[in-house]
Amino acid sequence: MKQKILIIGSVHLDIVASYEKSNESNADKEGDLKFSVGGAAYNIAANLAYKDHRVSLFTFVKDNSVSGDVIKSAISAANIETQFVQQDSDLSESGYVSHQSEGQLISAVSCMAIQEKAFDENVRKALTKAISSHSFVVVDTNLSTNQLETVVEICREKNTSIFACNVSDSKCHRLIDFFPEEKSEIFRFVSLNEKELKKIIKHEFIENSRYICTKLRSKTVVVTHGKNGFTVYSQNSDENYRSIPYNASGIKSELGAGDALFSAVCAHYSIKNEFQWRDCDQLVNEYVSRVLKSEGATPEGLQFKVEKSKQNKLSQAMLSFIPFFFSALLTVLAFFEVDSARTYAICFLLVPLLAGISGAFTRHLLGRVRKLTSDIMPNIALGGVAGLAMGITFFLSQLATLSESMKLILEDNGVPDNMRPIIGFLLMAGLVAGLAVEVAFDQIKNSKVKYTPEDSQA
Incomplete structure (x- = not known):
């Protein structure tokens, strides 16, 4: 090992400057x-x-x-x-x-x-x-x-x-x-x-x-x-x-x-x-x-x-589309197929979570042209948390107003049609949240800290 x-x-x-000995006496060689x-x-x-x-x-x-x-x-x-x-x-x-x-x-x-x-x-x-x-x-x-x-x-x-x-x-x-x-x-x-x-x-x-x-x-x-x-x-x-x-x-x-x-x-x-x-x-x-x-x-x-x-970096960057693929798949299923309110609620949280991970992952590998290394894990985690927070925030805002649609979901009486398009919004919002968090994370990491130069020996 x-x-x-x-x-x-x-x-x-x-910068290496090479010249022939015949030019040795010239100032401009x-x-x-x-x-x-x-x-x-x-x-x-x-x-x-x-x-x-x-x-x-x-x-x-x-x-x-x-x-x-x-x-x-x-x-x-x-x-x-x-x-x-x-x-x-x-x-x-x-x-x-x-x-x-x-x-x-x-x-x-x-x-x-x-x-x-x-x-x-x-x-x-x-x-x-x-x-x-x-x-x-x-x-x-x-x-x-x-x-x-x-x-x-x-x-x-x-x-x-x-x-x-x-x-x-x-x-x-x-x-x-x-x-x-x-x-x-x-x-x-x-x-x-x-x-x-x-x-x-x-x-x-x-x-x-x-x-x-x-x-x-x-x-x-x-x-x-x-x-x-x-x-x-x-x-x-x-x-x-x-x-x-x-x-x-x-x-x-x-x-x-x-x-x-x-x-x-x-x-x-x-x-x-x-x-x-x-x-x-x-x-x-x-x-x-x-x-x-x-x-x-x-x-x-x-x-x-x-x-x-x-080429390896491009291959690694392609990995970022895996969570996006699953978040998009869940969005489609939630929009057309899911009838259970409980299943819809799971999609409601998973879609922005996976989209946030994809956003952070994509920006880290393609935006900064970096390798797939251990330092990517905090970025992925923060991206996912940002996307999930977006989903939870929207869920809580609906819960606070206790709309008729939310009542139906809480009582597990099916998914109202007017709630289905929201899942698509969460997909895009989670993706943007992941991208934004990775940018912020990168800025914090590389923030300019001024130091007092020490006396270094020549």
């Missing part, structure tokens, strides 16, 4: 541009979701913006759970712009919206809810040290393991900057490259498992070596595990290889609930090779999965 994984970190637009959605958190989640692991993202995006709309669509299309994606119109655009010459990174500028968020009481509640519903948590170092502290505190309260992925040599210090006086183990697993490890150690590299793990406060540390694989250092062993070489034929880009490796380790652990590195090595080779053969930082076949995902 695959465990459910929560990934907390930054998601952003990637002619070259190629590539646009995609990236960020360590997204890359890891997309790799795992591509292999049908249950993955949720906790991140922040700018609401009502180009980057926010593209990012939300990409997350949903990649089959990643979206219920913990937070939106705020006061954030900056999330993006990463890089210049590359013949495959080598020359310079880059990044802006991570999540770093602008203070993890205050409101965010902490959302984080606690997210962490509580997952087996283990992944963080990347696009989170500030203060944000990492908050995540660690909650994970300790919930006894949840943390996997940490470093994103760059300029941010590797965040792995050790929070709780600086504490020497006890914090992470279950940390991944970084050799250059980043040496920067943390700050003196001549010592290849000692216990020393490295203690320094990073992790039970296990994986140090990547580019095309040459990786080395595993364990707190419980003096012996290091060195990986087999990657299947590197047909490489299109090395972009995202480190994230793919990290994803494979998460995938292995979610199935085994422990590390068996020889088995894991084969999975790493599979994940990394697939990304190396892709133009981007995620598997090339992900695009095909996206198309399939869109």
Whole structure:
């Protein structure tokens, strides 16, 4: 059974500008541009979701913006759970712009919206809810040290393991900057490259498992070596595990290889609930090779999965017509066939209930282009309650006036003809009530809450 994984970190637009060395001296360089959605958190989640692991993202995006709309669509299309994606119109655009010459990174500028968020009481509640519903948590170092502290505190309260992925040599210090006086183990697993490890150690590299793990406060540390694989250092062993070489034929880009490796380790652990590195090595080779053969930082076949995902969403949306079909069927029966007042009264309540469920269901899946996930249940329930409330309200209004028609129904003397058309009205009213409640529910969920930005370390 695959465990459910929560990934907390930054998601952003990637803009990669590539040019030939002959243009290096020009201020305005002619070259190629590539646009995609990236960020360590997204890359890891997309790799795992591509292999049908249950993955949720906790991140922040700018609401009502180009980057926010593209990012939300990409997350949903990649089959990643979206219920913990937070939106705020006061954030900056999330993006990463890089210049590359013949495959080598020359310079880059990044802006991570999540770093602008203070993890205050409101965010902490959302984080606690997210962490509580997952087996283990992944963080990347696009989170500030203060944000990492908050995540660690909650994970300790919930006894949840943390996997940490470093994103760059300029941010590797965040792995050790929070709780600086504490020497006890914090992470279950940390991944970084050799250059980043040496920067943390700050003196001549010592290849000692216990020393490295203690320094990073992790039970296990994986140090990547580019095309040459990786080395595993364990707190419980003096012996290091060195990986087999990657299947590197047909490489299109090395972009995202480190994230793919990290994803494979998460995938292995979610199935085994422990590390068996020889088995894991084969999975790493599979994940990394697939990304190396892709133009981007995620598997090339992900695009095909996206198309399939869109088809699945349409199929899921069709489910919303099932309650509507039954409510319409009951309406027709109540209009033409039902003679028993008691049966009519049941239809009187069931029709708006089912119509309300259908309205909420339809708007949730088609209006917001979301997946059929657990977060739809409150919407369906509220839609049904709204429709039922509509039926009960109308029933009570008739009861209050105690009309002749209502007297006949209460005495079980049949259904007056002038009461039959009302069932059609309840069908439409319940449908509208369900739609309205889901809209209101969505607005409340995504209401703009202003936070005071914390000082995040660059």
